[in-house]
Amino acid sequence: MQNQAQIGGNTLPELAQTFQQIFHTNPRICQAPGRVNLIGEHTDYNDGFVMPAAIGFYTRVAIAPRNDRKLVLHSVNFAEQVEFDLDALPTHGRQHWSDYVIGTANTLLQAGIALTGANLLIAGNVPLNSGLSSSAALEVATGFSLWELTGQEVDRTKLAQLCQQAENEFVGARVGIMDQFISCHGQENHALRLDCRSLEFELLPLPPNVHLVICNTMVKHSIADGKYNERRAECEEGVRLLSQYLPEIQALRDVSEAQFEQHFSKDWSERIRRRCRHVITENARVLQASAALEQGNLATFGQLMIESHRSLMKDYKVSSSELDVMVDEALKVEGVYGARMTGGGFGGCTINLVKAENVENFAQTIATRYERVTKIQPEIYVCTAADGASRIV
Ligand code: ADP
Ligand code: MG
Numbered sequence: 001m002q003n004q005a006q007i008g009g010n011t012l013p014e015l016a017q018t019f020q021q022i023f024h025t026n027p028r029i030c031q032a033p034g035r036v037n038l039i040g041e042h043t044d045y046n047d048g049f050v051m052p053a054a055i056g057f058y059t060r061v062a063i064a065p066r067n068d069r070k071l072v073l074h075s076v077n078f079a080e081q082v083e084f085d086l087d088a089l090p091t092h093g094r095q096h097w098s099d100y101v102i103g104t105a106n107t108l109l110q111a112g113i114a115l116t117g118a119n120l121l122i123a124g125n126v127p128l129n130s131g132l133s134s135s136a137a138l139e140v141a142t143g144f145s146l147w148e149l150t151g152q153e154v155d156r157t158k159l160a161q162l163c164q165q166a167e168n169e170f171v172g173a174r175v176g177i178m179d180q181f182i183s184c185h186g187q188e189n190h191a192l193r194l195d196c197r198s199l200e201f202e203l204l205p206l207p208p209n210v211h212l213v214i215c216n217t218m219v220k221h222s223i224a225d226g227k228y229n230e231r232r233a234e235c236e237e238g239v240r241l242l243s244q245y246l247p248e249i250q251a252l253r254d255v256s257e258a259q260f261e262q263h264f265s266k267d268w269s270e271r272i273r274r275r276c277r278h279v280i281t282e283n284a285r286v287l288q289a290s291a292a293l294e295q296g297n298l299a300t301f302g303q304l305m306i307e308s309h310r311s312l313m314k315d316y317k318v319s320s321s322e323l324d325v326m327v328d329e330a331l332k333v334e335g336v337y338g339a340r341m342t343g344g345g346f347g348g349c350t351i352n353l354v355k356a357e358n359v360e361n362f363a364q365t366i367a368t369r370y371e372r373v374t375k376i377q378p379e380i381y382v383c384t385a386a387d388g389a390s391r392i393v
Pocket of ligand 2: 136
C-alpha cells in the first residue's frame with residue numbers, strides 16, 4: 001500500500017539541496033498533482049461532464065532564473081539533464097520526457113507570457129503511465145513554475161488550456177482538458193464537476209470519512225490507443241445519425257436519454273447505439289452523482305460508480321478482464337461504496353470509494369484477492385482529494 005509521501009525519493013529540503021548542488025543557487029519550488037476521475041468516463045471529448053479529484057501525488061519543480069535564454073531541465077526520475085534555447089525551441093516532440101515541458105514552454109510563449117531563461121529540477125511521485133496523469137502533472141508543474149517566475153499572476157484556466165494544447169500539438173496525444181484542468185483547479189477534500197464544453201466548474205466537498213483508493217491492475221493492453229480513436233469516431237457517427245432528427249445537436253452531450261430512446265433507429269448499427277448510450281447515460285450519471293454528493297448520499301454515489309463501470313464494460317467495451325476482477329472483488333469487501341475503472345480503459349486503474357475505517361483492510365484484501373485470481377501483484381494507492389498546482393517554497 002502506498003500513501004501520499006515523498007516525491008521521487010526527495011523530500012522538500014532534499015530537493016532544494018539537490019538543486020543547490022547542481023545549480024548553485026536557492027530555488028523556488030512549485031508542484032502540481034496527478035488526478036483520478038470519480039465518474040464521467042469517455043464524456044470529455046463528447047463535450048460532456050466529468051468529476052475528477054486531484055490526488056496527493058505530485059510533480060515538483062525546483063526553479064531559479066538564469067541570466068541567459070537557456071532552459072536547463074534536470075529530471076530526478078530519469079537521472080538526465082537536457083538544455084534548450086528559449087529563442088529556438090523545437091516545434092515537435094521527439095518522444096522524450098522533456099516534450100511535455102518544452103511543449104508547454106512553447107504554448108506559454110505563443111500566448112505572450114514573457115518567459116525567462118531558467119534552471120529546473122523536476123521530481124515526481126505520480127506513478128508514470130498508469131492513468132493517473134503524470135503527464136498533466138508534469139506540464140502543469142513546469143508551466144506553473146515558468147509562468148510564476150515571470151512575476152505575473154498565473155491564470156489557472158488559461159494554464160490548463162495551454163498545457164492541453166501542448167500535449168495535443170507538441171506531444172501528439174489527443175487528450176481532453178480534464179487532466180490539466182483538475183491539476184490546476186483541484187482543491188483539498190473536494191471533487192470537481194467540470195462541464196468540458198463551457199469549462200464551468202463546481203467544487204464539491206467530499207465527506208472526511210471516505211478515502212479514494214486507487215487499485216493499479218499493472219496491465220495496459222496495447223490496443224488502447226487505437227481503440228480510443230475508434231470510440232471517438234463511433235461517437236461522431238452517432239451524432240451524424242441522430243442529427244437527422246435533432247439538427248441542432250453538436251455533440252452527444254446535447255442529447256437526452258429520452259431523445260435518444262425516441263430517435264435512435266432500430267435499423268442503425270447496434271454497436272453505435274451502445275457507444276452512444278454509454279456517453280448519454282454517463283453524462284446523466286455525473287449530474288446525479290453530483291447531486292448525491294451535495295446531499296451527502298454516498299450510497300447513491302457508489303451505485304452510480306458501479307453503473308458507470310457496467311456501462312463502460314458492456315456498452316462502451318473499454319474494460320479488461322483485470323479491471324473487471326478488480327471491481328468485482330472490491331465490491332465484496334466491507335466498507336466499499338462503489339468501484340469502477342477510471343481513465344481510458346483496457347487496463348490501468350480502478351477507483352474505489354471506501355469508508356475510512358475500512359481502508360486498511362480493503363487495501364490488503366483487494367491486493368490478495370486480485371493476485372490470487374490474476375497472478376499479478378497490484379499496487380494500491382490510498383488517497384484523499386488534494387490541492388491543485390501551487391508554489392510551496
Ligand atoms: P500518464 O499521464 O497516465 O502517467 P502518459 O503516457 O500520458 O501517462 O505520460 C507519462 C510520461 O510523462 C512519461 O513517460 C514521461 O515521459 C513523462 N513524465 C511524467 N512524469 C514525469 C516526471 N516526473 N519526470 C519526467 N517525465 C515525466
Ligand atoms: Mg497522460
